[in-house]
Amino acid sequence: MYWGVEQEWRKGPWTVEEDRLLVHHVNSHGEGRWNSVATLAGLKRNGKSCRLRWVNYLRPDLKRGKITPREEAVILDLHARWGNRWSTIARSLPGRTDNEIKNYWRTHFKKKSETTLVEPTKLKTRLLKRQKFQQAQRQQLQLQQYEVDMKKIMLLLEESENKVGYMTPTMMDRQQENMYEEQQSSQYPMLSQLYGSTNYVLETPMNEDFGLWEGLWNLDDNHGNLCAAKAS
DNA sequence: AATGAAAGCAACCGCGAAGTA
DNA sequence: ATACTTCGCGGTTGCTTTCAT
Incomplete structure (x- = not known):
């Protein structure tokens, strides 16, 4: 491990493939331990980004559409x-x-x-x-x-x-x-x-x-x- | 039809609380 | 007790879309 070099995390909008990987990972392993999600799911995102994407966009119980x-x-x-x-x-x-x-x-x-x-x-x-x-x-x-x-x-x-x-x-x-x-x-x-x-x-x-x-x-x-x- | 402004939204950042070794 | 990690929250930014002129 290179202690002196920080991991380069991907930023910006999520791709369909990234979404697919994250959903697959959470479905099979459950939520939590977001920092390990990046490596385990094969994503180049940090834990924070993964959690945010899941919570705000990928969670299955989210209600789509306009605020009533x-x-x-x-x-x-x-x-x-x-x-x-x-x-x-x-x-x-x-x-x-x-x-x-x-x-x-x-x-x-x-x-x-x-x-x-x-x-x-x-x-x-x-x-x-x-x-x-x-x-x-x-x-x-x-x-x-x-x-x-x-x-x-x-x-x-x-x-x-x-x-x-x-x-x-x-x-x-x-x-x-x-x-x-x-x-x-x-x-x-x-x-x-x-x-x-x-x-x-x-x-x-x-x-x-x-x-x-x-x-x-x-x-x-x-x-x-x-x-x-x-x-x- | 072109263009600038405003609105809408996804994502990032920094901070603090809670959990853990 | 303390240092470190993880998580969650609120504020902010920046890109895209929509609207007005």
Whole structure:
């Protein structure tokens, strides 16, 4: 081994072949020990790079596609509570990464807080843009509401058709989706305020997660108070 | 159609916490 | 107790794509 010479790691965008090697390695050996991944998987990347690529892009449970209005509302809500604690926020959005949320917030909301420093003409353009964006959001929400309603109707139809003691996989999927929607709405009370006008029908069962959330929020409030006390 | 600006996103960097020998 | 390694986080950079003029 050449102790005096540092290993030259590859940098920049990942190739398809590199992705394939990493996925194959993680699937057969599991996550962790990222520094050894480079040599074991035949990659010329450092551990950090491998971990990042896996966590932010290759993990099978990642949710692809755009951030939904509901997710956006969650981000806003949690960011208001926790600030830039992206990984904490990400834990509340299954399938989304801290990096994704961080990028989203920076591009969509960071600028908004700076608009007070922007000259009027630019501000006008931005306001117009934002109006367009909000209109698109409303349309998307209506579409989503329609889809939710359709799911419920289909579920009821299937239930009445199959008055037997078991559920088909499709029915289970739909029920899980509905449960997820309901869970989300009970976890984030602010969402009901934000989406109240869209006629969301949200049954909100008091599940045990709610208590956990409340505890977490209180914990954070305490943290905030402590910080404020320190600062003063 | 060309071009510059803005937005979006993947990846890198530095730092600190946790784990380990 | 301490030095070293590993991991995870938040901030930042730089490239690509999209949009506006």
